[in-house]
Amino acid sequence: xxxxxxxxxxxxxxxxxxxxxxxxxxxxxxxxxxxxxxxxxxxxxxxxxxxxxxxxxxxxxxxxxxxxxxxxxxxxxxxxxxxxxxxxxxxxxxxxxxxxxxxxxxxxxxxxxxxxxxxxxxxxxxxxxxxxxxxxxxxxxxxxxxxxxxxxxxxxxxxxxxxxxxxxxxxxxxxxxx
Numbered sequence: 001x002x003x004x005x006x007x008x009x010x011x012x013x014x015x016x017x018x019x020x021x022x023x024x025x026x027x028x029x030x031x032x033x034x035x036x037x038x039x040x041x042x043x044x045x046x047x048x049x050x051x052x053x054x055x056x057x058x059x060x061x062x063x064x065x066x067x068x069x070x071x072x073x074x075x076x077x078x079x080x081x082x083x084x085x086x087x088x089x090x091x092x093x094x095x096x097x098x099x100x101x102x103x104x105x106x107x108x109x110x111x112x113x114x115x116x117x118x119x120x121x122x123x124x125x126x127x128x129x130x131x132x133x134x135x136x137x138x139x140x141x142x143x144x145x146x147x148x149x150x151x152x153x154x155x156x157x158x159x160x161x162x163x164x165x166x167x168x169x170x171x172x173x174x175x176x177x178x
Contacts, residue, residue: 019046021054021107047117053110059125060104065095067124068102073116081109086150096152098177137164142173 001011016022018040024032040058048055065080065087079088083106085099102108102120153165167175 018058019044019056021056021109023054023107042122043119045117045119047115048110048112049115050112053112055108055110057102057104057106057108058120059102059122061122061125062101062103063120063122063125065100065102066093068120068122070118070121073118076112076114076116077110078113079111081111081148081150082106084144084148086152088150088152090152097150137166137176137178140164140166140173140176142175 001009001014003009016034040056042058044058046053046055065077066074069077074089075092077089079086079097080099080102081087082099082103085097087095087097087100089095151167156165159165162178164176164178166173
């Protein structure tokens, strides 16, 4: 859906649906407010197709990916991607990556290997409303690209807690993770 004039939207998807996730493109930094909205039913059923599905997370809290996915469908999910973070299932029930929890107010690309239907499991839900905050390394700022790639590093020699891994394209810093 695109805004062609102030308040005038056109396109094939101009109604926000609670089970869907959305990328909202803005021309300047701004706050987004949704009016006349009702909380999403946490028992909402998601019907996903094999491949990448952009979905919502219907809670203000957060919960780990493995805890949030029902056991009977978890093996059919190979990865979860959100802005600036990703998580991959490297063996049944073992998730690795920089963002291995679902957080309220975030959208997610859920990568599935089969068609599945499920509702999130909120038994392990953290009721705090703490937003995910990526730490930044002073002096090494970069702009997050919408054309992202994620790298899962198995091992690094001579690294200790608190060290940083920096990713460059030529001489341009394109990413960093502590």
